[in-house]
């Protein structure tokens with residue numbers, strides 16, 4: 001019996017368990033790591049602020065993106081960080097499930113249409129974290145998205161100058177201070193400028209990619225570094241976004 005036949009048989013007899021709920025994935029999708037029920041439960045971001053898609057306050061402009069650097073033109077996240085999205089991100093980040101890249105990228109591509117993408121730039125990890133994890137989850141996602149969107153991925157552009165420590169326990173202002181000046185970007189190569197000008201002046205976006213957006217402080221610091229490196233319009237895409245407080249209370 002050939003190995004190929006054996007592995008086909010194995011998949012039929014032992015389908016993958018969904019990494020979010022533990023149920024077997026459908027037999028017609030033997031290589032999928034997330035079941036269709038969990039994918040259907042992912043809640044997309046709809047409407048909201050033109051720039052960042054966060055729900056707008058009852059009065060006045062969006063407060064979520066007000067403090068970000070002006071060089072970041074737009075930010076999109078595919079889904080809210082609910083239970084299923086959290087499980088998916090956890091497996092990608094801490095359990096070595098790099099094979100999740102294409103599944104996650106398909107979810108992103110379903111909900112996010114990039115504006116004139118010139119290239120994708122994953123948010124880098126610091127040296128120590130990268131060494132410990134062995135891979136950068138943002139780069140895994142960027143590469144899978146690059147395949148779907150047919151856009152080049154340029155991972156070496158941004159460097160993290162220092163580890164910024166865990167962000168989770170900090171409030172928004174502290175996070176901003178924590179990541180300010182944490183990145184440096186290499187100079188924008190002429191061909192990116194060229195494709196930027198060819199597709200309509202100032203229309204091409206270099207797109208930062210990360211798994212989760214919490215306050216956007218990290219994205220904003222990275223966008224600022226790109227601006228200083230002479231890169232054109234900067235956009236950003238993440239798979240998930242931390243729930244706003246009101247939604248969190250509803251979901252709990």
Ligand SMILES: [Zn+2]
Nearest residue numbers: 018021035038
């Ligand atoms: Zn599931």
Ligand SMILES: [Zn+2]
Nearest residue numbers: 049052062065
């Ligand atoms: Zn906004």
